[in-house]
Amino acid sequence: MPPAPARLLVTLPPSDDTARALSSRIPSVPFVFARSNPEGPWPEVEAMLVGSLERELPHWEATKAPRLRFVQRLYTGLDGFPFDRFPSTVKVAGNGGAFAPYVAEQAITLTLALLKNLPATTESAKAGRLRPVPESRSLLGQTVLLLGFGEIARAIAARLRPFGVVIEGVNRDGSPREGCDRMFPASGLADALARADVAIDCRPLTVATRNSLAAAELARMKPNALYVNVGRAGTVDEAALYAHLHSHADFRVGLEAWWQEDYALGTLGSRFPFATLPNFLGTPHNAGLVAGSRPGVLRSALENLARFFEGQPPRFVGEPAEYREA
Numbered sequence: 513m514p515p516a517p518a519r520l521l522v523t524l525p526p527s528d529d530t531a532r533a534l535s536s537r538i539p540s541v542p543f544v545f546a547r548s549n550p551e552g553p554w555p556e557v558e559a560m561l562v563g564s565l566e567r568e569l570p571h572w573e574a575t576k577a578p579r580l581r582f583v584q585r586l587y588t589g590l591d592g593f594p595f596d597r598f599p600s601t602v603k604v605a606g607n608g609g610a611f612a613p614y615v616a617e618q619a620i621t622l623t624l625a626l627l628k629n630l631p632a633t634t635e636s637a638k639a640g641r642l643r644p645v646p647e648s649r650s651l652l653g654q655t656v657l658l659l660g661f662g663e664i665a666r667a668i669a670a671r672l673r674p675f676g677v678v679i680e681g682v683n684r685d686g687s688p689r690e691g692c693d694r695m696f697p698a699s700g701l702a703d704a705l706a707r708a709d710v711a712i713d714c715r716p717l718t719v720a721t722r723n724s725l726a727a728a729e730l731a732r733m734k735p736n737a738l739y740v741n742v743g744r745a746g747t748v749d750e751a752a753l754y755a756h757l758h759s760h761a762d763f764r765v766g767l768e769a770w771w772q773e774d775y776a777l778g779t780l781g782s783r784f785p786f787a788t789l790p791n792f793l794g795t796p797h798n799a800g801l802v803a804g805s806r807p808g809v810l811r812s813a814l815e816n817l818a819r820f821f822e823g824q825p826p827r828f829v830g831e832p833a834e835y836r837e838a
Contacts, residue, residue, distance in 0.1 A: 517556035518544035520817070521577065523568035524561060524586060530810065537814040541821050552576035559820055561813060563587060566594060567776070574598050582820045586813050587611075588664075590830040591717040591744060600832070608828035609663030610812035611800040615768075616667035618799035619712050619742045622766030625793055626738050627651060627710075632790065651675040657682065657708035659701070659725075660715030660743060661689050668712060680704060701725070706732040710740070717744035718834040727752040736762035742799060745769040745782075754784035757791060766793045773797060 520543035524530055534543050543561075544554070546569050553576040563586045565572060574580065574597060583604045585593070590606050598604070625631075632646035654677050658665040661681035669679050669691040679693050682704050686697030696704040701724065705711055711733070715721045726749040733739070741748060750771050757765050765786070772781040786792050800809070816826045 516542040518542050518554060519556055519558050519821075520544075521546055521554050521557045521560045521580075523547075523565060524563050525568075529807070533807070533810050533814060537811070538818050538821055541817075555579065558582065559584065559817060561586065561817060564775070565597075572597060574602070582817075582826060584813050584817050584820075584826070586809065589716055589744065590835050591746075593830070593835065595832040595836055603826065603829045604832070605816055605826045605828045606830060607809065607813045607816070609667075610809045611805075612663045612667035614802045614805055615664050615714075615742050615799045616671050618768055618795065619664075619668050619714075619740055620671055622740045622742070622768065622793055622795065623656075623710055623712065623738060624651070626740070626764040626766050631793065651677055651710075654678070654709040655680060655707055657704055657711045658692070659704075659711060659713040659747075660721075661692060661695065662714065664714040664742065665712075666691055668714070677710075680707065698724075702729050702732045705729055705737075706734075708737060709734065710738040713739070713741040713747055714743045715747050717746045719836075720834065721747045723747070723749045725749065725753075727756070730756040733763070735760055736764075738764045738766070740766040740768075742768040745771045750783060754782075754786060757786070757789055761791060764791045764793075766795075768795050768799055769797055770794075 519541050522530065522543055523546045526545040526547055550569060556579060557577040558579050559582040560580065561584050562568060580602055583602060585606050588606045588608060588611055590604060593604060595604065627649045629646040629648050636645060652675065656672055656677045656679055658668060658679065658681045661683040665681060672679060679691065681689060681692040682696045682698060682701055683689065684698050686695050686700065688695050698720065724747055730752055745767065753765065757763055770780040770782060780796055787794060816828065820826045
């Protein structure tokens, strides 16, 4: 008897681990790796599991899978996803929360490194210089503002609470969230920033968030505040951030995400020399590249695929209009 036609198309690189995870979580759903037949067609496919579709299946045409109704990304963000290559009837979901523990660790690492002035203190140690020491600050009693209070912000808040901080947040409508002492709506971003000792940006890049933190908002922040971005660099105006950092010696910035990220070439960058400034720290968008993290990330994506195949509404479905122009 020939195998059942595939109902799930997987564009991730084929691997035994992925195949075992699929067979374990959704055993009744026949699947196929796109690499085995990159030209298609896939007449019975109802859903896709993708990483970066444009790298994995660059010649994708929706007509090759006429029954397709759902696409699940392995990664969190939907900015840059080629929505225009799919019919409007196809829902697309990010892998919300899958990377939250790792991104939360990165956010706290950058925050503490900036507060403790690790670049300068490391240079003192390398030079064998005991005193004077560069200024160091504590999180105790500080107000930490989490921009975009979703799964990642919740994970950061849970890990910050033992440090004795006040946790405030910004979400779309200002509705309260567990783990947050005070919530501001997106329209109150500038007011929220003015109160913060530390601002950690976790927001996705959408039409609404793009460049939403610009010169006017930065000017509202405390002169010695910290700004850490573990979401998308495009939420903050690149030129305005560099100018503010350059002119405010006590203001400190930590970036995990960058304005220029070319995964094909393996390069990142900015139009401005952030790395030359003493009040800056950066990491190469590597928070999720943690040993042993992939099985849990894949399991999270498969849970959402299982919801789809079981007739339940998938979580973390994006609205194409929020991302197309972002």
